Amino acid sequence: MKLYNSLTKRKEIFKSIKPGLVTMYNCGPTVYGIQSIGNYRSFLVADLLKRYLIHKGYQVKQIMNITDVGHLTNDSDAGEDKLEKRAQEENKDPREIAKFYEEAFKQDIERLKINKADKYPRATEHIDEMIKIIQILLKKGYAYEINKSIYYDLAKFPDYGKLSGNSLEDLIAGKRVEIIPEKKNPYDFALWIHNPAHIMQWQSPWGSGYPGWHLECSVMANKYLGETIDIHTGGEDNKFPHHECEIAQSEAANGKKFVNYWIHIKHLLVNGGKMSKSLGNVFSLQDIEDRGYSLLALRYFLISGHYRQNLNFTFEGLKAAENTLTKIHNFISQLKTVDNEKVNVEEMLENYKSNFEKYLDDDLNISGGLSVIFDLIKQSNKLISDNKISKMNAQKIMDFLREINSVLGVIDLEGNDENLGVQKELIELLILARAEFKKNKNWVMADKIRNSLSELNIQLKDTENVTIWEIKG
RNA sequence: GGCGACAUCGCCAAGUGGUAAGGCAAGGGUCUGCAAAAUCCUUAUCCCCGGUUCGAAUCCGGGUGUCGCCUCCA
DSSP: OEEEETTTTEEEEOOOSBTTEEEEEEOOOBOSSOOOHHHHHHHHHHHHHHHHHHHTTOEEEEEEOBBOSOOBSSSSTTOOBHHHHHHHHHTSOHHHHHHHHHHHHHHHHHHTTOOOOSBOOBGGGGHHHHHHHHHHHHHTTSEEEETTEEEEOGGGOTTTTTTTTOOHHHHHHTOOSOOOTTSSSTTOOEEEEOOTTOSOOBOOBTBSBEEOTTHHHHHHHHHHHOSSEEEEEEEGGGIIIIIHHHHHHHHHHHSSOOEEEEEEEOOEEETTBOOOGGGTOOOOHHHHHHTTOOHHHHHHHHHSSOTTSOEEEOHHHHHHHHHHHHHHHHHHHHHTTOOOOOOOOHHHHHHHHHHHHHHHHBTOOHHHHHHHHHHHHHHHHHHHHTTOOOHHHHHHHHHHHHHHHHHHOOOOSSGGGSSOTHHHHHHHHHHHHHHHHHHTTOHHHHHHHHHHHHHTTEEEEEOSSOEEEEEOO
């Protein structure tokens, strides 16, 4: 399988450090508010990648950090901490805020059917390790102390910028770097910040303060996954400076390569432009549901665009995704009812499977992967209408879809079968009654049953032999 | 000002040298008591200009346009 590596800027054959095991670190959320669907796009890509690696037979060890100590809005001491800001607005302790939104995040993940990472370590629970790495960097001469704050001395790390394409000279030339007099060089970033005004404080060898915001990822990746990890994912905005700083910290401290494959996920746009609060186009999962769309449709939408391409969110697009899913689910309902003469379906499925993998192997070519589903549906429908699909064949197709869905997670394979209990039997009883009415050409009663069920959100569909039903989405 | 990405049918989106997958939407037909579903058919020469090549959406150069990052952000 190939993955595009942001570091080398080309697709590379993926090879894990240890055979059969992949270590993956995902930049996770800062829990100072409800996460947007944009955030979830990047988490969904990590999920897709993990699911596919598992499909390929790897064991995947996945860590996603929870940032529960605020980042500064800039590297100066005067920066504002988002968590603290929120805490002040809501008149609460920052820890309360973080806890509340972390919980909300975890619920969202479940609702989006994102498989859980092995661990979601919190930044505030790793302050000791952060202090340790700062001490190592100081000892090795990569950092310096000024006024009880510690800065990274980037002049000592010439590789800085190799990920984003920036160079230190460019950064100065770019003149957006704010000059903070106490730093040796304007681009040096903070490892430890002394600022009595900050609410959250920890003790350190340099007095009380709080850690620089790039440290947590270096520390947690190292602690849970090792000094060199296979894959590191994050939104494209993290590439610079965050990931550059992680590299500088980890590689200087450990003397080893930090990450073999960097995966950066392009941003989700809304109506062709940046998602931003001022434009009022930042949507949460709740917003999506409130407008009557299913989260499964959202998952499909967010997953259906290649991760290295901006995906443009519109409600029109979401509607289209929902329609597409309906088509797949209709096919499954149909599949559950067939029972005709036999034809060998295994070869066909083998073919689709290898196509699916051929696409996904190529840097997660999701569009190609999805097209396999539609090809399968088209071919299967033809076989069904030719009465060539037996119950056993239908089962095999279902098993195939289940396998693919272990990677995609966008198909509801259970459909009507789940959580209905007695209701299910009642519905089928009514369908039976309607069949009698139909046989006697009592269209009034037949339509009455159909319409009444429809009002209860149960859609009947007459196929050639039987009537199938499903819950309306 | 610096760094980077992208530009393919009405919309979304594959395709990285051999004459354009797939989804949505639209139109027409079949099936059906009607409806829904299903199904069949129809719709592009790939932003512009120039070059390389027997041959380019695919490579090179130059335009134009869009988007992102450079300050916390997935």
